[in-house]
Amino acid sequence: MTDFGRAIRSRFLLEPDIAFLNHGSFGTVPRDVYAVADGWRRQLEVNPDRFIRETLPPAIREAVGKIAPFFKARAEDICFVDNATAGVNAVLRSLDFKPGDEILSTDHAYGAVANAIRYVATRTGATAVFAEVKMPASSADEIFSAITARFSPRTKLLVIDHITSATALIFPVERLTGFARERGVRVLIDGAHGPGHLALDIPSIGADWYVGNCHKWLFAPRGCAILWAREDAQKLIHPLSISHDYNHGFTAEFDWTGTRDPAPFLSAPAGLEFLRELGVERVQKHNRALALSGAQRMAQRWGEPMNAPPELLGAMASVRLPPSWQKFGAPVRATARLLCQRILQRDKIMVAIMPSAGALWARVSAQVYNEPADYDGVVNFIDREPPDTA
Template identity: 40%
Template structure:
């Protein structure tokens, strides 16, 4: 099963053969069969847009929501479709009321767009952002829990936790974190942008008040397919950022119509989930990706003489590996430019705590030889691409 992934399934995607695509994590990549399903919905819509919007879309969307709910082990009534995790976070933050002095806690590994949304709320309400500084690299989950716990106070109204962090590719210990964070007056929003498809999810069992996730990353859905799950007792106060006809008709209904739009990415979610059966099933794919991420990370760290950012227990389909010391003072953009322009390698690089890190993704179509090219490119790094700019 596992041996039939990698190069053997790459033809399912439209990725160019002359690039090394080691950054599935940023935007995902959608298989051709799923894109065909999306286009089928778009063609159906254009045959008669009025018929589609009024008669075809409502039951089709209810079916898509039911398919996604089954996958997330959630109740379809607790799910709203959004375009992306940023949209899910915005819907929650803009719906909740904050007062002067209220604190919204995020971690230093949190996603920038989410922090910017909190800054917007700061300006509007007088609430303040508080950042729990989580150290990195990490040797275990304890430092994350300690950082979050020590930043909680009576003023903390909302805690925003990543399920899997973006810059440091760390799976957060959500159960422990939610156990210490949640209370009657303190809500928890989980940013699960990377989780669907990478982790086996039971969203209600996580115990958060709000959970948003992207289907367009590790579930490989068309871009613009994401969801917001809200615990039943919190739904009355949460509304989509764009209010439209269904206002006050119930949580899931409000998110079903936010004005005229192309819903084909959402409508393709059942086909997306089904796609994995054609390449061996999601559990086998997950095992392949996690195994490949670990194999590649160990190979890179050993060749470069550096460390992996997190232990295997906190890693999924992504891993961060520190770049050699001589990269410390080179801007991340310069390193990125050379890897792309000279080697056609697509991989994110950034500095965290002053140290340079590369984040690798391992998707079903990746294979170990691709990371060997990255290994050699870093060892041979010359900086000449940036010299040309």
């Protein structure tokens, strides 16, 4: 059995001397998967015309066919999109909203997704409603109640995260979807962090659409996400780029949206293979335990709260930064970014510093190449002055 931590680090291209605690933002591609993507690019380049016209269409479907069972889904209900942002936008911008309609999401929605909701609301006269979910969160019941309390007879669409980005909370998506569907409200799940991170049975969640990045926790090259649509919800949506196969069906429309690099899509099965080689459950268990123990040590040392109890956490967790680190030298988002940069320069730690609920939080991720020692530098923040962000 392959050992994790330092022992597996050589299978990634990561700089050798940094504690890389932010798999959650953009993932990291294993060397083997990188080589597979390179192989696809080379195969394309020797005769782009033949590859794009003949090889690519079935190859895309074959790649979807290889990963669909991992999500307990049918290949005909899944398309590749470039990223979660594109998938969410395709759904939001395809739907018809009327003045007075409400699009319901939460104040934990990813910034880009919240903007897409606002954009669509502004263009159609609909109202964007963002339910407040308390931070730190205390239970799935509390999250469920906070969101369901904001349903109204005008709610037309619920957009919820499976795992929130900055705040790293697992939302009770099945229960929320059930509640929405009983009221005839359609549901779009932003599962940017779902694939590879959680054991997924996408159809049984019951949503209309599920978007998930493969380039985070499924080890695919960047630029690879899935858009799953329930059969009856497929005809309602179109890709952001309308192309040759407009109105020729869900998979045809999304499989060709113009010329692009198809290597990330075609390499997604290699990412899944890598995960399987290491053992899917073993990886998920390892990552969750490591993120949790790292965050628990930070919280204990700093005397600050974690984002949530363990049952709401996966392979990411966050802890509020100590008071001495809560001085904003610039607007809070800019301070957060500057802190990340300075911590990397000073401490060789890549950790996500994120604003939430009026404070800055350190979000740590855990992946197979991490080990407990990687978190020590963050735990010891309390002994250090924060880097200057002025």
